[in-house]
Amino acid sequence: MAKSGYHHGDLRSALLDVAEALVRERGVDGWSLREACVRIGVSPSAAYHHFASRDALVGALAARVLTQLGEHLAHAAEHAAGDVQQRLIAFSTGYVRWAMDDPAVARLAFSAGRATAETVVPPHPHDVLVAELDRLVEAGGLKAAARPGAEFIVWAAVHGLATLLADGLVQLDDQRAADLETERLVRATLTGLAQEEPRSTAWPTARSAHTERLARQQAALSPEGDG
Amino acid sequence: MAKSGYHHGDLRSALLDVAEALVRERGVDGWSLREACVRIGVSPSAAYHHFASRDALVGALAARVLTQLGEHLAHAAEHAAGDVQQRLIAFSTGYVRWAMDDPAVARLAFSAGRATAETVVPPHPHDVLVAELDRLVEAGGLKAAARPGAEFIVWAAVHGLATLLADGLVQLDDQRAADLETERLVRATLTGLAQEEPRSTAWPTARSAHTERLARQQAALSPEGDG
DNA sequence: ACCAAATCTTAACATCGTTCAGATCCATGC
């Protein structure tokens, strides 16, 4: 665990921690793997015993960050009080606040998914959103007919505001302004979904990359006779 | 214009063109400035007579791409036919299609705005959206009370779907599926905005980075006695 | 106590962005 001279003890975690700090300080690409090693006090090549490449380190960091975000959002939804939409609003404000307060890390978490095949250990934020929408239907806050695919509508709205803020394309003065903007966005989206005309059953299905990866992974682990 | 031996003629444009192609092939960071110069047949240092750095080249490319997107979206909205919301839906499907068809370039255009102070020559996509929302109010498709700040709600929704697709976090099978998903998203958002309860006059104001930059720039050019 | 595996170091390689001194071309004045 602690460093004892030649061997560091937990270099993998240390690399992830230092990488996260460097991303926060200077952005996703504003630092080098060598510099991270210097901060830890280890030689540049030591990192390669724990990660296949710099990209792999960044990918693993993105996965870790997404898991932490998922846990945080699940907790935020759990402790929300108010009308039937408040759990989803708590989820959304948490999502947007996180992107606004830690834009570089947020950009990392969203963009690195494409490059690496790293699997996020649950709860992925997307999973939390799906669970919250299911619960909203049960609680009578959304009609069942509007439920299929609703996660992609709500996710798009919340994720859009989050990325606009993280990328600096839109600016808000403080967290209160962000909360109000988020609440307006989510309530409008849910109202719009509630008023939808019934759709055809042959509606095209959007697919979450994370959900598909998880399913593929579990299929590979289950007994092979499954087809 | 054409290359005539020692001098290239229009190296600046050639660099932008090659950089765009390389981004499309290998992503924002999957290529080097040297490689771009080799493709053009010019020495590595020639680029520095036209751009201060590699980042400056990428920033200029992002600005060029955003202008082209703005022009394309304005044209798409102009030629839309159907109900009162169709112009905005044409804008949105154009936006989302573009991100899905050219994800690496889209990622570049959205992310490079933070790094560089490059000014996008109009029409910026955000300007087009603002104009379309104003027109929608005039046409009776959105009540005036819901108009203030509505561009950030709609932009967040559309931009969110676009970035989820560009980053590969959500997948759709084909363009028709993307169009249907986009239309559902935009119609739900507009319906939700239309049903909003009246908001306080002291609503916090979101600000577009592009709009502010343009205003600052024009203020610097106008006669100094202004305020 | 021993050995294999895991961990870390040192040294090196190719490549990258960038700089600088000098070569080449073009346009303008005469």
Next chain:
DNA sequence: GCATGGATCTGAACGATGTTAAGATTTGGT
């Protein structure tokens, strides 16, 4: 027509980076 200055490009170089290979050190199991 021709010199001249500015714009444009080349060639060589520098430090830093990601990555690899070979060898040193430590740990853990038996």
